[in-house]
Amino acid sequence: MLNIKRRHVLGGLALATAAPLWAQTASSAKAEGTGKGRLASKLRIVIPANAGGGWDQTGRALGAALLGSGAADEIEYENKGGKGGTVGLAYYADKYSNDPNTLLMGGMVMVGAVALHKPAVDMSRIQPIARLTSDYLVMVVAASSPIRNVGDLAGRLRANPKEVPIAGGSAGGVDHVFAGVFTRSSRSNLQELVYLPFAGGAEVVQAVLDGKAVVGISGYSEFSAQLASGKLRAIGVSSKRSVFGIPAIRAQGIDADMANWRGVFTGQGVSAARHAEMVEAMKVAITHESWQKTLKQNHWESSWLAGPGFNSFIDLDMTTSQLMVYMLKLKA
Known part of the structure; x- marks a missing residue:
């Protein structure tokens, strides 16, 4: 039986079948x-x-x-x-x-x-x-964004988190939790995190492209088309090492992976x-x-x-x- 224990956390932490079958x-x-x-x-x-x-x-x-x-x-x-x-x-x-x-x-x-x-x-x-x-989480910005890497993002969050809205999936979901982990690891004020929840990846993409969000968080598949077209730019992935040719967030000096x-x-x-x-x-x-x-x-x-x-x-x-x-x- 799994025994859930509380512990101190340091830092931030084509479907294979055809149609749905009974x-x-x-x-x-x-x-x-x-x-x-x-x-x-x-x-x-x-x-x-x-x-x-x-x-x-x-x-x-x-x-x-x-x-x-x-x-x-x-x-x-x-x-x-x-x-x-x-x-x-x-x-x-x-x-x-x-x-x-x-x-x-x-x-x-x-x-x-x-x-x-x-x-x-x-x-x-x-x-x-x-x-x-x-399925690792990818952080993206618009192609024209001055943010070049997660270090730039962390700096902006420390300066004024209210001006750095982050778009992702549903409130309390994995994207939201990771946004919190990243913010905390960036030594920014977690209470001032501005998180914009959306029902799906397409809405997250649109929020970033429209400028409503500075950063988007979702799985790679949700962003792959816009990354390939050059409309979005990936600045980091939440794995412990580079994935999809995207540098790991942890490898860029921010103690966060998920x-x-x-x-x-x-x-x-x-x-x-x-x-x-x-x-x-x-x-x-x-x-x-x-x-x-x-x-x-x-x-x-x-x-x-x-x-x-x-x-x-x-x-x-x-x-x-x-x-x-x-x-x-x-x-x-």
Whole structure:
């Protein structure tokens, strides 16, 4: 069982399947498995989001890979969206906590939502299996902006944060949390951060192009077309190293990195032996060609992590999110 602990935080911290399906079968995924990593004839994946988003894409891509690698012959999907994944989390914990054949998708967005909403059912009610992907956040400015790098941005934030509005996704989401982490790491006044929340990446792009925001934060895929056309310029990425040819923010002297990661979980009541089998099945599935193709199509980075390291990683993300929710005075 995951035990969320508070700790001191230093510094700042093409969908693989065709159309959305209720179920997939091994024949549709071209099963090639030899029995290694076999889990069951039928598996279920609960996706705590509506169809079409990042968790849905990841869950269905994982399902295809599990079929392709021979872990199962059929996969059922259940979408239960709402409140950053906390509705689906509660549904899963209530209905499938002891089910050894039902998986749950989750990730950084769920961690942030738990910190914000403080639901009765939190992530202590599930067991982490593995982190699968990371979608790093890119900071962009308009092509004509005088800001050339994150050092320039940090300087402007220290001088007058109210004149540096930052556009990103929904209030309290991963973009907002990272904006707070970056501001704090820049030694600027976090209470004066001006954050403009938008429903999608297209609106973030437009806010930067129209001059309503000085900086935009989102995943690389949301900005790729405008970066290629030269309308936007990337000044940093929230990874620990350069990605997409964009220099890491940390490498530029600002102590801030964060990933919009996605992973897979099982129920609190699932045995240690079954949990170990699930980890091995995931290791096999992520080598399947369908999974590798999905990573490439969606500009996702493979970021496998399992075991105690994954538990500690979630603990730190939870502490960071709780800190930002408190310091930014965010309300559900």
